[in-house]
Amino acid sequence: MLLYIFIVQLLILSLNASINEQRFPTLWFEAPSSISDYPLVNNCSSSSIMNNTSCRLIDPWLYLDRLGLYKILIQSTTHLMKTCSTSALFDGCNILVGLAAQLGWQFDSNRLFSNGTREISINSWWGSYNYYLSVIPFLAAVDKGIIHGDLFQIVKRDNFCSNSSECFNQVEGPMIEWSLFFDRLLHPGNCSFTDLNYMHDRCYLGPMWRAHTNSTINALPIIESKLSVLPSKNEQQFGLGWVNVLVLIGMARRNTNLVDMNNCQDLYLPKRILRDNDRPPRITDLPETVNLALQLLLSITIDSYPELVDDWVEATCSYKARKDARVAIYIVPVNKIVAAAFVVSAEAEILIYGCDDE
Ligand SMILES: *[C@@H]1O[C@H](CO)[C@@H](O)[C@H](O)[C@H]1NC(C)=O
Ligand SMILES: *[C@@H]1O[C@H](CO)[C@@H](O)[C@H](O)[C@H]1NC(C)=O
Ligand SMILES: *[C@@H]1O[C@H](CO)[C@@H](O)[C@H](O)[C@H]1NC(C)=O
Numbered sequence: 001m002l003l004y005i006f007i008v009q010l011l012i013l014s015l016n017a018s019i020n021e022q023r024f025p026t027l028w029f030e031a032p033s034s035i036s037d038y039p040l041v042n043n044c045s046s047s048s049i050m051n052n053t054s055c056r057l058i059d060p061w062l063y064l065d066r067l068g069l070y071k072i073l074i075q076s077t078t079h080l081m082k083t084c085s086t087s088a089l090f091d092g093c094n095i096l097v098g099l100a101a102q103l104g105w106q107f108d109s110n111r112l113f114s115n116g117t118r119e120i121s122i123n124s125w126w127g128s129y130n131y132y133l134s135v136i137p138f139l140a141a142v143d144k145g146i147i148h149g150d151l152f153q154i155v156k157r158d159n160f161c162s163n164s165s166e167c168f169n170q171v172e173g174p175m176i177e178w179s180l181f182f183d184r185l186l187h188p189g190n191c192s193f194t195d196l197n198y199m200h201d202r203c204y205l206g207p208m209w210r211a212h213t214n215s216t217i218n219a220l221p222i223i224e225s226k227l228s229v230l231p232s233k234n235e236q237q238f239g240l241g242w243v244n245v246l247v248l249i250g251m252a253r254r255n256t257n258l259v260d261m262n263n264c265q266d267l268y269l270p271k272r273i274l275r276d277n278d279r280p281p282r283i284t285d286l287p288e289t290v291n292l293a294l295q296l297l298l299s300i301t302i303d304s305y306p307e308l309v310d311d312w313v314e315a316t317c318s319y320k321a322r323k324d325a326r327v328a329i330y331i332v333p334v335n336k337i338v339a340a341a342f343v344v345s346a347e348a349e350i351l352i353y354g355c356d357d358e
C-alpha cells in the first residue's frame, strides 16, 4: 500500500513538473483591466442609455477585448474568494482564471481563426463556445454589482446576445447559474466552513462548475452549425470530446486556478488544430502526453458517453469521493490502472458514506 502511494506521488510529481510558474494567457498585460480602458464612443444605441450618450464600446470579437472581460471579472472577484484573499498567488488563485487560460490556449492554437490577427472569427466554433463562458458571466457579474464603472455597450454580432435582458431571454439557465455563483461570493455567510479546502469545493468550485456546464449545454445547440467549419473531422470530434470531458472534470470539481490549468493544458491539449491525417498516439509533432490524451478522448463515442456520465455521477457525489475522482481524471490519459484504482476508491467512499447534499 505504501509503495503504491509512493508510486502515485511520483507520477503526479512528474506530471506537475512541467510547469509551476504563474503564466498568464498571451497578451494578458495588454488587455483592458477596467471598463474605462475600452474606447469611448458617442453613439450608444442600448435602450437603457439615453440617446446619444457616450459609453465604452466592448467588442467581444476582438481577442484583447474578450480577454479584458476576464481580467476585469477576475480582478473584481479574487478578494471575494476567502480561499484566495490570503494566497500569495493573488489573481492566479482565482478559479475563474482557468477560463482565461482556455481562451489563451484557443488563441495560441489558432482555434479562434485569428490567423495572425487579434480578431476572433465569428465562424470559429471555439470562439463561439467561449462567448457563453465570457460575455455571459461578465454580464451576470455586472447585474450583481460585482463589476462597476462606466456605461458600456457590447458589440452585437449575429444572434449572440449582447445585454443582460437579451441574454436572459436567450440563455436563461447560464445567466441564473452564473448569478448564483456570484451570490455565493457576495454572501460568504451563507456558505462558510472552517475547512478551507472543503469550502473551496463546496462554495466556489461547485457553483462555478455548475454554471460552466450549464453554459456548455446551452451553447452547444446554438453553435452547432459552426462545427462543420472546423477544418477536419478529427478537430470536430476533438472539440465535442473536449467539452464533454469538461463536463466530467466539472463533476469532479477540479481546481481551475492558473497553475493547475496551465499544467493540464500543457500536458494534454494540442497546440495546433488537428488534421485529418493525425493518428494519436502517433502524432510526431505533439508531445507523448498530448497523444495519449487525444487517443483516449477520441475513443469516447456518443454512445458510450451517457453511460460514462451516469457512472461518474455516482463516483463524484461527495467531497471525499471527488478528491479521488480528481486524481483519476487527471492521471487517466497516462496511467489507466492507477486511475481505475482511484475510481474504485471513490466508489467505495460513496458506498460506505453515501453522497453529500451538494
Ligand atoms: C458608432 O460609430 C462608430 C464609428 O464612430 C461605428 O463604427 C459604429 O458602427 C457605430 N455604432 C452604432 C451602433 O451606430
Ligand atoms: C438589448 O439588446 C437588444 C438587441 O440588440 C435590444 O433590442 C434591447 O433594446 C437591448 N436592451 C437593453 C436593456 O439595452
Ligand atoms: C432613442 O431614439 C429613438 C428614435 O431614434 C426613440 O425611439 C427612443 O425612444 C429613444 N430613447 C430614449 C431613451 O430617449
Ligand SMILES: *[C@@H]1O[C@H](CO)[C@@H](O)[C@H](O)[C@H]1NC(C)=O
Residues within 6 Å of the ligand: 051, 052
Ligand atoms: C444623435 O446625434 C446625431 C449627431 O451627433 C444627430 O444627427 C442625431 O439626430 C441624434 N439622434 C437623436 C435621437 O437625438
Ligand SMILES: *[C@@H]1O[C@H](CO)[C@@H](O)[C@H](O)[C@H]1NC(C)=O
Residues within 6 Å of the ligand: 110, 113, 114, 115, 231, 273
Ligand atoms: C484561418 O484559419 C483557419 C484555421 O486554420 C482556416 O480554416 C481559415 O481558412 C483561415 N481563414 C483565412 C481567411 O485565412
Ligand SMILES: *[C@@H]1O[C@H](CO)[C@@H](O)[C@H](O)[C@H]1NC(C)=O
Residues within 6 Å of the ligand: 172, 173, 174, 176, 177, 213, 214, 217
Ligand atoms: C441550467 O440552469 C437552469 C437554471 O438554474 C436549470 O433550470 C437547468 O436545469 C440547468 N441545466 C442544466 C443542464 O444543468
Ligand SMILES: *[C@@H]1O[C@H](CO)[C@@H](O)[C@H](O)[C@H]1NC(C)=O
Residues within 6 Å of the ligand: 187, 189, 190
Ligand atoms: C444569503 O445571505 C444574505 C445576507 O447575508 C441574505 O440576504 C440572503 O437571502 C441569503 N441567501 C440565501 C440563498 O440564503
